[in-house]
Amino acid sequence: MSEAQAPSMNVGSPDAPSVAVIIPAAGSGQRFGATTNKLFALLDGQPLWLHSVRRLRQNPMVGSIVMAVSDQDRVHFENDHAADLRTYEVQLVRGGTERSDSVQSALGYLADAKERLVAVHDAARPLIRQRDLDAVFTAANQTGAAILTVPVSGTVRRDLGERTETVDRRHLHIALTPQVFEAGLLRSAYAKHNGRPATDDAELVERCGHPVTLVCGGTDNLKITYPEDLIVAEAILRSQLAQDA
Ligand SMILES: Nc1ccn([C@@H]2O[C@H](COP(=O)(O)OP(=O)(O)OP(=O)(O)O)[C@@H](O)[C@H]2O)c(=O)n1
Ligand SMILES: C[C@](O)(CO)[C@H](O)COP(=O)(O)O
Numbered sequence: 001m002s003e004a005q006a007p008s009m010n011v012g013s014p015d016a017p018s019v020a021v022i023i024p025a026a027g028s029g030q031r032f033g034a035t036t037n038k039l040f041a042l043l044d045g046q047p048l049w050l051h052s053v054r055r056l057r058q059n060p061m062v063g064s065i066v067m068a069v070s071d072q073d074r075v076h077f078e079n080d081h082a083a084d085l086r087t088y089e090v091q092l093v094r095g096g097t098e099r100s101d102s103v104q105s106a107l108g109y110l111a112d113a114k115e116r117l118v119a120v121h122d123a124a125r126p127l128i129r130q131r132d133l134d135a136v137f138t139a140a141n142q143t144g145a146a147i148l149t150v151p152v153s154g155t156v157r158r159d160l161g162e163r164t165e166t167v168d169r170r171h172l173h174i175a176l177t178p179q180v181f182e183a184g185l186l187r188s189a190y191a192k193h194n195g196r197p198a199t200d201d202a203e204l205v206e207r208c209g210h211p212v213t214l215v216c217g218g219t220d221n222l223k224i225t226y227p228e229d230l231i232v233a234e235a236i237l238r239s240q241l242a243q244d245a
Contacts, residue, residue: 017063019137019180020115021056022106025049025123026070026095031225037073038224039123043233048224050084051126056119057088059133063115067123068095068102100198104190110183117141118186119178120201124224127236132217133178139213140180147180147202148217149173173214175200176221185210 029038039049049067056062067090069077077085077092085092093109095102103120110118117140121128132148139146152174156167179201181189189204198204202212220236222229 017061018115018141019059019061019117019119020064020110020113020183021062021066021178022103022110022118022120023049023052023056023065023067023090023123024095024099024102024106024120026068026073026102027099027124028070032227034227036076037070039073040076041224041230043126043230044237047081048126049123050081052121052123052128053084053088053090055126055128055130056121056133059130059137061133061137062119064091064110064113065089066091066093066106066109068093068106070095098197100190100193100201100204103201104193107187107190113183116183117180118183119180120186121178122223125177125221126224127220127222127233127240128178129218129220129240132215132221135217136178136180136215139215140182143211143213144182144185145180145202145205145210146213146215147200148176148178148221149214150176150217150219150221153219175202176217176223181205 025039032038034041040047043051053065056065065088069092071094074092091109093105096105117137136146136148150173152169152172156169156172157164158167185205186201189208192208193204206212220240222233222236224230224233
């Protein structure tokens with residue numbers, strides 16, 4: 001069950017979806033601790049990955065959707081979820097060792113895509129709201145690069161080994177997804193990626209010297225990382241459905 005039909009703002013021509021979506025889904029879910037990919041865990045009876053796909057497909061600005069999956073999961077997707085992949089028009093591509101490798105693989109598949117923007121959204125973030133999608137799509141349409149973030153809510157400390165120090169959190173944000181970019185900019189950033197680790201896509205764009213707009217998003221845009229996150233996600237989903245009822 002996806003978010004109730006919250007009307008999403010159309011930020012462009014309703015006839016020409018302008019956002020291609022890459023969904024990295026090829027991780028191993030080590031921190032989740034399951035024997036299978038955490039993205040097959042059920043939230044309200046549906047696998048996590050399907051919640052993310054359905055919410056993205058629900059947005060009128062979304063055109064192509066490409067999901068990067070591991071070789072061992074591909075059989076599961078194709079055997080057990082072929083109908084859903086067809087229904088939501090999702091293309092599968094081979095993921096890679098790192099998240100950035102998976103995104104780069106999907107970018108290659110989108111080489112001839114017609115959409116002006118490319119959004120990268122973790123399959124592990126099933127609770128993304130339409131209003132957050134609209135906001136980050138609009139911002140990226142204006143600036144060429146925009147990501148959803150939330151402010152740091154706790155106190156942050158840096159471990160220096162022999163001592164620790166408190167970090168001023170007033171200018172600190174936690175990056176979320178979608179991370180949305182003008183297609184050529186993201187391709188250029190990945191073309192220059194020399195393998196130096198990057199845990200998100202915005203870092204690669206920043207390395208090219210392009211500013212990234214931070215868009216304050218909902219704290220309910222949880223990334224399912226640890227088993228207990230699923231319990232929290234169930235509560236958030238119930239709250240979202242109640243709000244949108
Ligand atoms: N090589 C990888 C690693 C991660 N991901 C995807 O990137 C998203 C965010 O990654 P994370 O939450 O860290 O997932 P895992 O890498 O699976 O988790 P862990 O680090 O605990 O193994 C997830 O949707 C994951 O499937 C991916 O497509 N390819
Ligand atoms: C992209 C991301 O979700 C932004 O917070 C995060 O960096 C993914 O990191 P992970 O280690 O792959 O979960």
